[in-house]
Amino acid sequence: MAGHSKWANIQHRKGRQDEKRGKIWTKLIKEITVAAKLGGGDIGTNPRLRLAIDKAKDANMPNDNVQRAISRGTGSLEGVNYEEIRYEGYGINGAAIIVDCLTDNRTRTVAEVRHAFNKNGGNMGAEGSVAFMFKHCGQMLFAPGSNEDQILEIALDAGADDVLTHDDGSVEVLTPVPDFSKIQDVLMNAGLKPELATVAMRPENEIALEGDQADSMQKLLDALENLDDVQEVFTNASF
Numbered sequence: 001m002a003g004h005s006k007w008a009n010i011q012h013r014k015g016r017q018d019e020k021r022g023k024i025w026t027k028l029i030k031e032i033t034v035a036a037k038l039g040g041g042d043i044g045t046n047p048r049l050r051l052a053i054d055k056a057k058d059a060n061m062p063n064d065n066v067q068r069a070i071s072r073g074t075g076s077l078e079g080v081n082y083e084e085i086r087y088e089g090y091g092i093n094g095a096a097i098i099v100d101c102l103t104d105n106r107t108r109t110v111a112e113v114r115h116a117f118n119k120n121g122g123n124m125g126a127e128g129s130v131a132f133m134f135k136h137c138g139q140m141l142f143a144p145g146s147n148e149d150q151i152l153e154i155a156l157d158a159g160a161d162d163v164l165t166h167d168d169g170s171v172e173v174l175t176p177v178p179d180f181s182k183i184q185d186v187l188m189n190a191g192l193k194p195e196l197a198t199v200a201m202r203p204e205n206e207i208a209l210e211g212d213q214a215d216s217m218q219k220l221l222d223a224l225e226n227l228d229d230v231q232e233v234f235t236n237a238s239f
Contacts (some may be wrong), residue, residue: 006141006168007232019218024059027230028052030069031231032052032056032066035161036069036073037074037075038073064196078124080104082104085229086131087110088128089117089124091122091235092119093213093237096133097221097234098234099233100234116220118162134206135202136201137200137202138175138198139200140170141170142170143174147192150166151230152171155183155210159176159182173187173194184197200234206237207238208239209237218239
């Protein structure tokens, strides 16, 4: 993201997600189920499951819901088989969009995603059409005013790829995906709690949108995020 808007963009996105808490729970239950199915029910050996449970806690999901989702994933309870699919496309002013889905019906999902793109001024692209513009990495963002030198020293010693300080004073730590949880633990144990901690497709460069273009792009992103089969939407647009 553009340095000056990093913090504002994250807060904006978090606020919009909070408005959709019921839908967020549904998506997190799916993610926990799939993570447990693929990697087992032990968060000590399954980083993807741990991240999903951390997000569930942040969304105030009851522990019973979390445990049922794990049980469905490990086979202790009967559940739905989900398939992971990624779609790519373009939004307003050529901004790139990645849409990650979990679905039990690929035909339904692709139709809904394509409809959301077409109805809101975007268009779907072929596989690989925009993914090269993003980096798959662990991402932690610390609030403006955080101790930049301390974060830099601890994160790099723990194995982080990079530590960026943005114009707004926020500090961003980028990690290899396999080491994300380990590096987060080291920072947390040092009393450094990130406001955002996730594994994401992070854009290498961004397209700044303002006014009507920003409103139109946000409408497209909302339409995609509101689809039941969509888990995550990543974009190189900044607002």
